[in-house]
Amino acid sequence: MTRRRGLTSPLALSVLATLSEGPMHPYEIARLLRHRGKDQSIKIRYGSLYTVVQNLEKRGLVATAGTARAGRRPERTVYRLTDDGQEELEDRLRELVGRPVKEYPAFEAALSLAGVLPPDEIIGLLADRVRLLDVELAGARAALRELIAEQRLPRIFLIESEYAVAMKQAEADWVRGLIEELADGTLEGVDHWRTWHRTGEFPAEWMERGWAKTDRAMHPESEVDEPG
DSSP states (O other): OOOOTTOOOHHHHHHHHHHTTOOBOHHHHHHHHHHTTGGGTSOOOGGGHHHHHHHHHHTTSEEEEEEEOOTTSOOEEEEEEOHHHHHHHHHHHHHHHHSOOOOOOHHHHHHHTGGGSOHHHHHHHHHHHHHHHHHHHHHHHHHHHHIIIIIOOOGGGTHHHHHHHHHHHHHHHHHHHHHHHHHHTOSTTHHHHHHHHHHSSOOHHHHHTTOSOOHHHHOGGGTSOOOO
8 A cells, every 4th residue: 555644634543543443334433432522632523524434435444344224224334444544543643643743723823923912902812811721721620530530431541631631731821921921021022012002113123133014124026036
């Protein structure tokens, strides 16, 4: 089989992982994923799960194993994992677990553009974000405790939830620190930021370093050729 790395999405991987337990039809896969709470970690569109399975079949990663009927319900096609599917599942997981990749979270993108808004407004918005993060953290921790107490799940089945809580807590702590620096003026550059929004003029230092619009910035062809 010719390896086609990077084409198997997290949702497709979740299908392959579920089928590694044995043949089943897409409805059963969806039910198991929902029951196990995988939609908290993987963006799952249950309505398109059949399409995902069909695409995996075209790639030779799953194959038809027969049909099944429950009561008066229509027959459903049952799928099994192929050898190529097992190899793809293992190889892709090794990549995802072992190799950091650059991701583009929406919050990181917003921070890169936050200068458009005045610092005091950003402080208020960040405070709102921390309050919401604290609510989400409380809910996530309560859900974890419930899973442990009621279902007696071993931690191995909860590590993705633990990771999510840890990342959310780290974000909340970092945002609190940023709010403090913005509020007390210790964040380098915040005074220039305030001046810009107060006067509408870019600070001279920003102009000198090319961080703000200048006549030269309006005519970049004087320095750099446009891409061909």
